[in-house]
Amino acid sequence: MEFGLFCGGFTPRGLWGLDDPARAEHERLLSEVELAVLADRTNWKYWWTTEHHFLDEYSHISANEVLLPWVGARTERIHLGSGIFNITPPVNHPARVAERVAMLDHLTEGRFEFGTGRGSSTTEQQGFGISDPDLTKDMFDEVIGEFRRMWSESDYSFEGRFFSMPTRNVLPKPWIKPHPPMWVAAGNPGTFEKAARMGLGVLCFTRGSPRDLAPLVEIYKTAIADADPVGEYVNDNVAVVSQFLCLEDREQARDWMVRAGSNYHSSLLYRYLDTFPRPPGVPEWPAVLPPATRDVVDERIEQDASVVGNPEDCLAALRQFEAIGCDQVLMGPSSTTWPHDLCVESVELFGKQVIPELDRDPEHRTSRFRREAAAAAS
Template sequence: MKFGIFFELSVPQPLARGAETKSYQDALEQCRLADELGFTTAWAVEHHFLQEYSHCSAPEVFLTAAAMTTERIRVGHGGVVCVPQINHPIRVAERAAVLDIVSGGRLDVGTARASTITELGGFLADPDSTKISWDEYVHVLPRLWTEERTAYEGTTFSFPERPVVPKPVQDPHPPLWVTVTSPGTERDAADRGIGCLGVAAASFKEQEARTADYRKRIQQCEPVGAVVNDQVATMNYLFCHEDDAVASRVGGAMFTGFGLLNSHLLWAREVYPTPAYRSLGNLAAGSVAQIRHDDPGEQRPIPDGIAIGSPDQIIKAIGIWESIGVDAINFLLNTTDLVPQEQVLESMRMFAAEVMPHFAKETR
């Protein structure tokens, strides 16, 4: 089992001067500590126009800063938006290659289609074409990284033959992933031989079904790249504290706060109904929003599988994720500054000291 960290770079509203700077500085400090503690990857999303939820619109810059102040931890796009109006594929290939070079070959490239009409509409991009463009990107990116000269004639973009430079350090090229929110995307990943990067929390049952389907299908894949990346990663939340009550109170605020921000985005999908995007509650089955209580003032329990609690509790949860075939868990550490930075860092230290050793054979 590998453990990573995952950044949305959310910033509390109303936006105060220096709040974005603090969010970025805190995240970079978390990256440095994660590197020291043995976490494997630091992932950063790409979002645009999503005030409060995510101010991470230039992840390649953030990831470069993270790479420059760390030694071992990998840096990952979680993932770069594969829409021509937002990121031309040649520019994606170029930026990724440079980041792979300056990081010493520590880059993972996750791909995505963007989440809402808020983002796509801001660039006048057509939501109905994003699945087509994503498919074209994942086929052409490995070519741009490995071929001396490349030309492409496609449906959503085309370009004449050119030598795209520089080339990545990793041979043959950085691992490719696709971000997974709704069921079915894991099949797209498997069929193309790329990693399954879960970016929405899923229940044990749902993740087990997705993982089994992925494992079966990838055996017959037609790889888009020169190497198959057959890993399954899922997103989770982390707050580790020796006192379960403290962990539930502090980590629970972060968990429910992020869920609230995330739920606001769901309605943005309804503005432009399209079969290219499923209408879904982007929340795990069994989430706090679905748990009923007779007393509205009662503190709601943390759902099963969420890594918020004492080390023993978290070990049990991770053991189940491991048993259903998940290769890696990427943790959201904070949202809108709901957890003080020193408590975030202390949680990371306790997790590394008391939880990671139980899975040490799979951590590095």
């Protein structure tokens, strides 16, 4: 099982006691970059960063195509993933996406992971003129198979419902053949199965326990055996985001979870991401969930829904994800109000003491799929 950090750009009011929103935004961005550089030195294999627009406080990372090469220039081994690039044509023209992906592949020497999605908020979609959220499903289906052609053909053209292009050579072409690994964000059984049939890796943002996730992983792993990939190869991967804090003192880690600001983050999630079903007990904005109590934190940890505690505790929790077939677990310590130094301590300790117990393969799983596809085509 492999491990990645997830960078979301959570910038709540008064972050780290800063009254100036612009200063808080700036400090958060710099913190995310520093954590990526640290992860690169401490056995983490992936660093993912989101793309969101207009979602005040929840996520201030909109131009991740700028952030990704900035981090790429400061790292050597870690793979850098778009979690996601929004590929709906009103938000990002597909040819521009294909160009960015190939350029990132060159500049990172093959370390870029192409995560895709269609946006999960009418705030975002309507901001770019998409009035019907259901249209984004058709947009995604029209676009996702075109990247393979853009990266391989010198005379590419397309006439579709949502975008069209006269004959053009989309440049550059990917550096490491055939092309970067392809992923899609998913959260429900239908999307897991669809992703598998398309041969796409899954970026899963579920908030449940491994037991809750197990049926979705099973659906994916069953369906991917008969994949008809939209790319040149199958990326058989399930990556799931989990709450996370690894410290030498397990009681201190649990106490910090009470002060994480996670419930405010969840309230913002359901304020904006209105294509997600609202769970019972989550109030409508501007009402927010109350801060988590220590009892609630302890219960979530006991249910293995959070990877929290000392290295031994974290390892035990992760064995549950391993048992259900997860290929990658993503940790998002910056989706909290914790001080930067605490995140540094946790990322470093986890990378040095936990990851080596679960990931002994020096090669990235996605690199192996890509390498084998290139060999088969030669």
